[in-house]
Amino acid sequence: MxxxxxxxxxxxxxxxxxxxxxxxxxxxxxxxxxxxxxxxxxxxxxLTALGWPDWEELPGVLRLGATCTIERALAAPWGPATELVRQCADAFLMSWKVQHVATIGGNLCLALPAGAMISLMATLGAVAVIWTPDGGARRVPVVDFVIGAGRSALEAGEVLRAVDVPLGGEQATDYAFRKVALTPLGRSSALVTGRRAGATVTITVTASTARPVVLDGHDLDAGLAAIDCWYDDPHGAADWRAHVTGVLAREVREELLA
Structure with a gap:
């Protein structure tokens, strides 16, 4: 347009x-x-004139520049999370033409409940690196960066510089992915991802909630019951989304614990 x-x-x-x-x-x-x-x-x-690297391997983290496109991000060294990255990239109903242009930072800053990179980065425990207008920087976990539908934690004059995905410590070895939409190729109505690292299992809920929600897989029922931000729009009613999210979350847990 x-x-x-x-x-x-x-x-x-x-x-x-x-x-x-x-x-x-x-x-x-x-x-x-x-x-x-x-x-x-x-x-x-x-912003693309700033020449930020698409991605770089720093000590303990994989840093993705905010101007890195979805297409180029797929080529980063994701290790065991490679398939999850592709699944999340495809979950937002982005054609290859859109993935060629849409950026990691744009997807996060738009803060849509079904944001593909929001789902991915929240699952991976990523941290947003934010440039502040005074020349400094601050860091916010992606799960806290999106605070509501269309609302992010960016303050006036701030710019998302990069997203750091942790590579150190106990690494996840298994991931799981579930999505449901009202039509076969429609925007996600509920998207549930999971990761297992040793005995730790975390379940991440997006699309059906106004902001990302990360749950303990070993106390899943209590976590689901505590969610207070179910989303309601033409892609699904809140009560239906709450129900199908529970079904998908239990499937994800069972897959990761199998």
């Missing part, structure tokens, strides 16, 4: 360029930005 109100486009070459003027918006992949009218937007600031 053409953004008829946009009259300027400037590349960001450094952190100083990230200070937005009135009417400016940050541009990464732009798959959502250009999908509907943005009448309040008069200028765009291109």
């Amino acid at each position: 053409d953004l008829a109100t946009v009259t300027s486009l400037r590349p960001a070459r450094g952190r100083d360029d990230l200070a937005l003027a009135p009417g400016e918006a940050l541009l990464a992949g732009g798959t959502w930005l250009f999908s509907e009218p943005q009448p309040a937007v008069t200028g765009l600031v291109d």
